[in-house]
Amino acid sequence: MSSNEALFRALDSVIDPELRRPITELGMVGDARLDGTRAEVTILLTIAGCPLRSTIEADVRAALLTLPGVDQVAVALDVMDPQQRAALREQLASRRTPFSDPASLTRVIAVASGKGGVGKSSITANLSTALAARGFKVGLIDADVHGFSIPSLMGINQNPTRVDDMILPPVAHGVKVISIGMFLDSNQPVIWRGPMLHRALEQFLSDVYFGDLDFLFLDLPPGTGDIAISVSQLLPNSELLVVTTPQSTATEVAERAGTIALQTKQKVIGVVENMSHLQMPDGSRMEIFGSGGGAKLSESLSDQLGYPVPLLAQLPLEEALREGSDQGTPVVLSAPQSPSAMVLSALAESLGQRPRGLAGRSLPMSIQ
Numbered sequence: 010m011s012s013n014e015a016l017f018r019a020l021d022s023v024i025d026p027e028l029r030r031p032i033t034e035l036g037m038v039g040d041a042r043l044d045g046t047r048a049e050v051t052i053l054l055t056i057a058g059c060p061l062r063s064t065i066e067a068d069v070r071a072a073l074l075t076l077p078g079v080d081q082v083a084v085a086l087d088v089m090d091p092q093q094r095a096a097l098r099e100q101l102a103s104r105r106t107p108f109s110d111p112a113s114l115t116r117v118i119a120v121a122s123g124k125g126g127v128g129k130s131s132i133t134a135n136l137s138t139a140l141a142a143r144g145f146k147v148g149l150i151d152a153d154v155h156g157f158s159i160p161s162l163m164g165i166n167q168n169p170t171r172v173d174d175m176i177l178p179p180v181a182h183g184v185k186v187i188s189i190g191m192f193l194d195s196n197q198p199v200i201w202r203g204p205m206l207h208r209a210l211e212q213f214l215s216d217v218y219f220g221d222l223d224f225l226f227l228d229l230p231p232g233t234g235d236i237a238i239s240v241s242q243l244l245p246n247s248e249l250l251v252v253t254t255p256q257s258t259a260t261e262v263a264e265r266a267g268t269i270a271l272q273t274k275q276k277v278i279g280v281v282e283n284m285s286h287l288q289m290p291d292g293s294r295m296e297i298f299g300s301g302g303g304a305k306l307s308e309s310l311s312d313q314l315g316y317p318v319p320l321l322a323q324l325p326l327e328e329a330l331r332e333g334s335d336q337g338t339p340v341v342l343s344a345p346q347s348p349s350a351m352v353l354s355a356l357a358e359s360l361g362q363r364p365r366g367l368a369g370r371s372l373p374m375s376i377q
């Protein structure tokens with residue numbers, strides 16, 4: 010192998026943080042040459058202001074320093090020219106996964122709740138993170154237009170990068186995340202009407218480069234608004250996970266959010282009860298929001314939908330979960346041994362048992 014080839018092979022280990030593929034495959038390595046013990050490379054960034062330029066540079070440097078005989082590395086950063094960018098876009102476009110295709114193997118899970126503040130976004134962020142930590146390829150769309158809390162729960166303050174008309178989602182804790190909030194001026198109040206939401210979601214599904222995913226999570230706005238209908242139209246294979254607290258008022262509205270599945274023909278995979286109890290120092294449990302809401306919801310949804318809708322998990326009210334969310338590191342990573350993290354990890358584990366596949370799906374068929 011020539012010394013230049015050796016440099017390229019070493020750079021195969023450098024993964025672009027947004028596109029999640031080796032920079033060598035993405036055409037991001039310009040010149041690479043070895044001059045004595047000094048490696049010199051030019052890295053072609055997708056855009057001039059690439060927010061991750063220093064990460065890429067550091068990874069390139071580290072990869073080249075692992076080569077025997079290299080003790081100095083010079084990295085020059087340049088920007089792709091329009092042809093190089095077009096080639097990259099073509100390459101990526103051919104790999105874009107149409108999640109709405111009935112034959113898509115991505116498992117799409119929309120997380121719904123009746124009312125706000127029951128922990129829907131925290132649960133979505135944690136399940137995505139826990140599955141990514143288990144090696145699954147996970148995407149997360151924050152469609153909660155009233156909340157936009159996902160970026161801060163995932164610790165993202167970076168905007169998505171655009172390669173012409175393609176949007177590259179920031180990656181946090183191994184999850185590709187996109188939020189309508191990333192495209193808004195935070196001081197600008199926006200009144201979201203159904204068609205705007207539909208269009209925004211449609212654009213996320215077509216213009217955001219998620220690549221091939223095992224799981225795509227959607228954090229829905231609370232309630233039974235238009236977006237739930239849009240999700241079912243744009244992603245007919247999507248399933249619903251319903252979050253509630255044990256309180257009867259929360260359960261009643263959550264039931265409406267769940268029975269929307271009758272209309273949209275989505276499958277409700279289960280109920281998660283959050284804030285079930287608070288563990289007291291003396292070992293007792295305080296049921297601040299009452300008890301039984303999750304079980305009641307699971308029963309009534311099973312009755313109305315005509316198939317079992319299990320109560321999948323009961324999460325305690327816990328400081329560690331709130332702290333993790335505030336710090337941008339979901340509790341499954343920030344305090345994995347805490348009771349709430351263990352419940353969330355177990356739930357992710359069970360979802361991971363059936364990541365994707367065509368079993369049980371109706372496939373488009375034509376009889377010749």
Ligand SMILES: Nc1ncnc2c1ncn2[C@@H]1O[C@H](COP(=O)(O)OP(=O)(O)OP(=O)(O)O)[C@@H](O)[C@H]1O
Nearest residue numbers: 125126127128129130131156325326327330331334
């Ligand atoms: N089990 C829990 N223990 C402690 N705090 C929690 C728990 N679940 C959620 N929280 C906290 O409650 C607040 C609301 O949670 P979150 O944003 O996830 O709710 P939501 O249902 O998505 O709300 P919305 O739809 O209004 O955005 C957050 O500050 C979160 O950290």
